[in-house]
Amino acid sequence: MEKPTYEQLNDLYEDxxxxxxxxxxxxxxAGARQRITAHDLKSPLVNIAGYLEFMAFELAALEKDRSEASVNQRRITLARLKKKMDIALSLAQNQIGLIMLKGLSYEEVKKQAKPLNLIDEIRNIVNAYEHSRFRRGLGFILEYSPEVKVFEAKTSPHAFAVLFSNLITNSLKYASSNSVIKALGYFNKERTFNFELENMVDIPINPEKLKRVFERGYTQEEVQTDEIYRRNEGLGLSDAKEIVEKVYRGRVEVSSDHRFQITYERAKGMEREEFPVIPRKSYVPHLPSFHATVSIPLEALI
Structure with a gap:
């Protein structure tokens, strides 16, 4: 047997x-993903703690004064706080739900399927984030085809809610303040349900860099700095992409441009819903857009 040469040994070492x-x-x-999940969970958990503290304060005040006027005032305040806390809880639960969904297969999610209306579910999710939209002055326009409006899907309500909460949260988190988020839902000839989501951003996003993160993860340099949280709008979609591909056997495509892709011409014949706040035209900045398309095969929804 021949002795290995230096070059061969060096090749083994390098390999x-x-x-x-x-x-x-x-x-x-793996550690970076955990840090991001913990980071995203931290904000709603801090909010929940704050709301609980306010509720305890109101209840203590009510204990001292149980007059009709005091009860009515506290009831309205407590109801408002509870609504805000429910939204924060939903955010936290959906972040945890992302982790849970990653462990499920296409077949397992199909077993959890129940009838649901796609637009009703998406509308409920948009309404759940009303406080976030108002706080940043974000308008939301949802447009969809008549076929999508009446379509009764069969899927896991939890999986669908977690996925679309993640998509919509990503837009709310990175959209420029006082701008409009657009969404478009329709079926195409390839028998897929397409959901497009587009929001304005302060600077164009590099879709190639984003696709690299989707495919190969972060670099050593990226995972060792807090810039990982804010370096590139759209990173939150990496979880959504994983779920779409694994749980629904679909795909997510992203792009960024100096013009909107969801246009008036493309939305002709669609039904339209506007969720306030819709900023006045003079206040809508002319900014680049970040566009994501989620495509789910119909067979995953029936």
């Missing part, structure tokens, strides 16, 4: 080093 480097990066990416 082993490359594999170790790949494993280290995979571990770093």
């Amino acid at each position: 082993a080093k490359l594999k170790v480097s790949g494993l280290e990066l995979a571990l770093a990416n």
Whole structure:
């Protein structure tokens, strides 16, 4: 048996080093995902703690004064706080739901299927984030085809809510203040349900860089800095993309441009719903857009 040459031994070493480097990066990416999930959970949990504190304060005040006027005033305040807390709880639960869904298969989610109306579910999710929209002055326009309006899907209500909450939260989080988010739902010839979501951003997003994150994860440099949270709008979609592909066998495509892709011409014949606040025209900035299309095969919804 021939003795290995120096070059062969060096090749073995370099190959082993490359594999170790790949494993280290995979571990770093797993840690980065956990940090992002924890970061996204932190905000609603802080809000929930604040709302509970306010509720306790109101109840303590009510204990001291149980007059009719006091009861009526506290009831309105407590109802408002509860509504805000429910939204924060929904945000937190959906973040946890993302983790749970990643462990499920297409077949397992199909077993959880129940009848639901796609537009009703999406409308409920948009309404759930009313406080977030009002706080940042964001308008939301939902347009959809007549066929989608009456379509009765069969899917896991939890999986659908988690997926679309993630998509809509991503838009709300990164949309420029006092702008309009547009959504478009329709069926295409390939027998898929397409849901397009578009929001204005302060600077154009590099879709190639975003696709690289989707496909190969973050670099060592990216996972070692807090810039991972705010470096690139749309990173929140990496979880949604994983769920769409695994649970629904669909796909997510992203792009960024200096013009909107959801136009008046494309929405002709569609039904339209406007969710306030719709900013006045003079206040809508002319900014680049971030556009995402979610495509789900109809067979995953029937």
